[in-house]
Amino acid sequence: MSLFRNIQVLILVVTSFIFYAWTSPWLLNLLLISIIINSISSYQVTKFNTRNQRLLWAAGGVIVNLGILALFKYGSLLTHLFIDNFNISTSTNSILDILLHLPLPIGISFYTFEGISLLIDVLKQKENTSNETTVQKTIYSNYKLIDYLLNTSFFITFFPHLIAGPILKANEVYPQISPKYFKDIPWNIVFSSLTTGYFLKMVVADNLKDYTFWITYPYFLDTGTITNLFLLFGYSMQIFADFAGYSLIAIGLAAALGYTLPQNFNYPYISCSIAEFWRRWHISLSTWLRDYLYFPLGGNRKGKVRTYFNLLIVMTLGGLWHGAAWSYAIWGIFHGLGLVIERLLGLHEKPKKNQQYAKPIWQQLFRDFIRVFAVFTFVSLGWLLFKLPEFDQAVSFMISLFSNSQVKPKFSLILPVIIFSLPVIIYHIPHFPTITNANNLRIKENGIISIIKEWILVIMLIMIILNSGGSNEFIYFQF
Numbered sequence: 001m002s003l004f005r006n007i008q009v010l011i012l013v014v015t016s017f018i019f020y021a022w023t024s025p026w027l028l029n030l031l032l033i034s035i036i037i038n039s040i041s042s043y044q045v046t047k048f049n050t051r052n053q054r055l056l057w058a059a060g061g062v063i064v065n066l067g068i069l070a071l072f073k074y075g076s077l078l079t080h081l082f083i084d085n086f087n088i089s090t091s092t093n094s095i096l097d098i099l100l101h102l103p104l105p106i107g108i109s110f111y112t113f114e115g116i117s118l119l120i121d122v123l124k125q126k127e128n129t130s131n132e133t134t135v136q137k138t139i140y141s142n143y144k145l146i147d148y149l150l151n152t153s154f155f156i157t158f159f160p161h162l163i164a165g166p167i168l169k170a171n172e173v174y175p176q177i178s179p180k181y182f183k184d185i186p187w188n189i190v191f192s193s194l195t196t197g198y199f200l201k202m203v204v205a206d207n208l209k210d211y212t213f214w215i216t217y218p219y220f221l222d223t224g225t226i227t228n229l230f231l232l233f234g235y236s237m238q239i240f241a242d243f244a245g246y247s248l249i250a251i252g253l254a255a256a257l258g259y260t261l262p263q264n265f266n267y268p269y270i271s272c273s274i275a276e277f278w279r280r281w282h283i284s285l286s287t288w289l290r291d292y293l294y295f296p297l298g299g300n301r302k303g304k305v306r307t308y309f310n311l312l313i314v315m316t317l318g319g320l321w322h323g324a325a326w327s328y329a330i331w332g333i334f335h336g337l338g339l340v341i342e343r344l345l346g347l348h349e350k351p352k353k354n355q356q357y358a359k360p361i362w363q364q365l366f367r368d369f370i371r372v373f374a375v376f377t378f379v380s381l382g383w384l385l386f387k388l389p390e391f392d393q394a395v396s397f398m399i400s401l402f403s404n405s406q407v408k409p410k411f412s413l414i415l416p417v418i419i420f421s422l423p424v425i426i427y428h429i430p431h432f433p434t435i436t437n438a439n440n441l442r443i444k445e446n447g448i449i450s451i452i453k454e455w456i457l458v459i460m461l462i463m464i465i466l467n468s469g470g471s472n473e474f475i476y477f478q479f
Contacts, residue, residue, distance in 0.1 A: 206469030
């Protein structure tokens with residue numbers, strides 16, 4: 001048993017390699033290249049005492065990471081633009097033909113960002129060695145290169161999060177890399193996370209996909225305004241259930257192996273502002289963009305105009321992170337403008353406690369409902385660019401909302417959307433701001449609440465068995 005514990009990490013790394021290479025073995029080569037580049041670059045950062053040398057290795061590693069991401073994720077789009085502008089035939093240029101048909105390696109956006117975070121974190125910690133904590137030292141101190149390579153391989157490839165996150169940070173994972181014991185596994189977290197995750201994916205998202213399909217072009221052109229609005233609402237529910245479901249499954253699987261992954265969703269559809277939404281939705285991405293892009297650009301420390309500029313840049317790049325399409329860039333700009341306008345109007349700030357409780361509960365409830373509804377509507381309109389990546393199709397959908405007002409609603413589509421969206425609504429209700437802010441309405445954990453939660457998990461497990469939708473890959477696999 002002691003021998004098994006000593007090679008636990010190695011077993012998990014090999015298992016993760018097999019998992020990643022299962023459908024496309026050759027893509028494992030790119031993952032291995034990423035691991036080697038990040039391992040050697042970050043290890044070299046720790047070995048040099050000269051600041052310029054450390055910066056050179058860190059910057060070189062970041063540039064190579066971004067170059068690989070740009071080549072495989074954006075190479076085809078840039079090549080298309082180059083060919084169209086200069087009227088070049090690919091039949092006479094094999095290199096351009098290869099670039100046009102480069103595959104998109106699954107999970108490349110996630111493991112590239114993790115490699116960059118490793119380089120930057122190690123550089124920061126080396127620059128501040130006098131202030132290091134024990135946790136920070138465990139990233140690189142007293143490791144031989146072969147051990148460091150193994151730990152970095154685990155950090156990047158750990159299979160529960162490899163395909164679609166959460167995006168991990170080195171100082172969250174390296175301290176956890178050690179032999180695990182069966183008795184220390186938090187089985188309550190494992191069961192609740194896996195059950196909730198599979199329920200959201202298989203019962204909610206996979207059933208909703210059969211109805212939100214009718215948003216796709218050209219079907220929505222013949223569908224009435226009310227029906228299209230409900231279908232868009234259903235897609236908002238679907239994309240949450242799909243991605244939050246994956247994140248919970250990843251958290252549950254990691255917990256079963258003795259590792260803790262960060263929370264990636266915190267009831268985002270009860271947000272009272274767009275800024276709050278981004279503190280609750282895809283938390284690992286939003287914190288990565290904040291820590292490694294927004295703050296280095298100056299954040300909100302260099303005046304209002306610079307803050308607005310930084311928000312637009314960060315959200316635009318965040319949009320392009322999702323894919324090489326103008327619709328994703330526009331989606332990022334859309335959210336960036338929303339954040340800017342929110343700051344201009346002062347709507348991004350939370351009300352002070354004495355202001356929260358100054359009004360009657362019904363007024364607080366009404367105010368919070370209006371703000372939550374407004375943010376949800378804004379976010380849902382943005383999701384249209386995910387469902388319809390061709391921008392002209394998204395525009396046609398918006399036009400149909402006005403032109404098809406006389407078409408009768410299709411209740412055969414509306415009712416199933418409402419039914420399969422209800423679990424997501426119920427999931428959010430206990431965390432609605434009025435409920436969580438009012439002292440007299442706070443729900444305290446007790447025996448009865450625990451029993452109710454256990455029965456809810458049992459019901460979800462039964463629903464997974466009896467009412468799962470048709471199998472479909474996770475939406476975020478394409479990113």
